Amino acid sequence: MKTLYPNTIKLLSGFLLAAALQSCVKQSGSWRNDQIPGGKRDDFHKLNEQLLHDLKSNNTDDISNLESKDMLDDRSNLRRIEIVGNTAKTADYELYDEFYVINRHRTSDTVENTSAGINSYRLIYNGIEHEMYFALFLPKDKNLPNQEMVTAMYAKYNYGWKLASLNSNTYKINGKTAPELYTVARQKFDKTQYADARLAAELSLQCNAPNDYWQYTHDADAGKIFQEAAEATATHYRFPLTIDDVASQPKIFRIGNQKNSHGWFPVVYYTTKVSIADTNAVKAENMKIRKVINKLLPGIDADKDYMFYSACSKLPLGAGRVDHFDMTVKLR
Template structure:
């Protein structure tokens, strides 16, 4: 009796699954989640389970069995799959949304989900094949403040259902999506908290496209809010900004966002006349800065869990190294 080797068994199983997913052609349309016919949906879920399993194990050969010929031919996908695999290892992922589509157009088509309120979205994509399937995954732990989305797009080729693309990108920052962060930025701008508005808008832009096809229906223009806040900062402040309330007169030259395990929070960079080698003196000066930072940059330390400070010996210019001392401050 002929013995089937493991790879032969996997290939045989893949062929059976591909055959099970063959169906009669329907009229163009899209079916979301439980609207997808039960048997077909079960088969798609088997593909998803295999994909997540292979991503976590890092087995490129097994993932290769799922890929389309075009995807296999594009060597840049090796790095992309590695990145998605690293994301898959950071949390337990589950299906968030899925769509089975019969495309009307070859060049571009659109799926809309209008049921998510401010987070409603559309997927705009090229109809590379007549039948396609999208699987969108998010971490099971919904309390995770920073969340990455994994998106798999499959297509039915003449040789069966295969993975056409795979991507990962940021979905939530500090527990908020891009439209939610945009709302924060707009409120801050209305309250004339220009620095904090710019930082919130910057975070909104950072998670505005959690996959390659995603577009929020409420197309909040975070870029416009970012620009308005930036212009307001230049109008109301002159950088480097001297902190006159502190006797040593440190000078703020840059603000930004910085990440730790709890989320993204403001970071303030400033020059100091205090010797960086004397860390106790730097910390003492920083205590004085913290007392007045919200007066100088309104809202910047409000409703934040952390803030970061970087005291520099001089203004960084070019690629030269500047001595600095970094501090993390827990606010609540």
């Protein structure tokens, strides 16, 4: 099979932070974490430290010195770097996993971490240059319920080691990864808690790809359980769902997930005959709804820290504004 790595890119002028990195491994393959040759790994870590520092300080000029020519030419990367920078400012980040690879061809290649149990994963990528390096960062505080992963992909061009791509995406929601949330959804479904299973599967889908190359090894089909739970919810509950145990008979027309600083939790939207302007009356009715919500939608308030409710004056249709009153309930 033909190797496709001619050095055809012209040298760029200016200060190159990564110029000191020199390859000391010649055969094709991949090396993870402490398998990476020591001196080379130290140099990669210097690049990473500089990148994180520049992201947190919003130093776009210095970040530009780290970027490849292709990244610099693609103006859409300006917005992406801004987004990653905003993510980097939300927490102190540290290296979670790293891979140094020597590619054989430019076709799709794979590296993987098989030691993380249910959270084992692979990175599937195009070998844009002969030598590449992946750095995956997560917050140092492992107790953060919602965690974003920052991923930097470097490549060795003929003008030195440079960033080939940079992105961030959700890794954990409510302290759980996508496979862990999928497991919760499956358990809920098996208990016939269909609405809550649908919400858990929805969260699993939200964090199923922490970066552009990521694929979980145990590729649980969250999309399938979401569809199954959604269909079962529609069949068993038939929205709008009248709350017969409350005299005013409010009607639930939608459920979903909503975020606050503590995580993502269920939100219940319902129409009410009570005047939205009379907030005390709305709250009183809502207290009655809370007492029966688990009977109507089994499991929806179990093992949750919060729930949200939105009482609406009528069923929202189209883009028209509907009067509503939103409530946050702390469950534990």
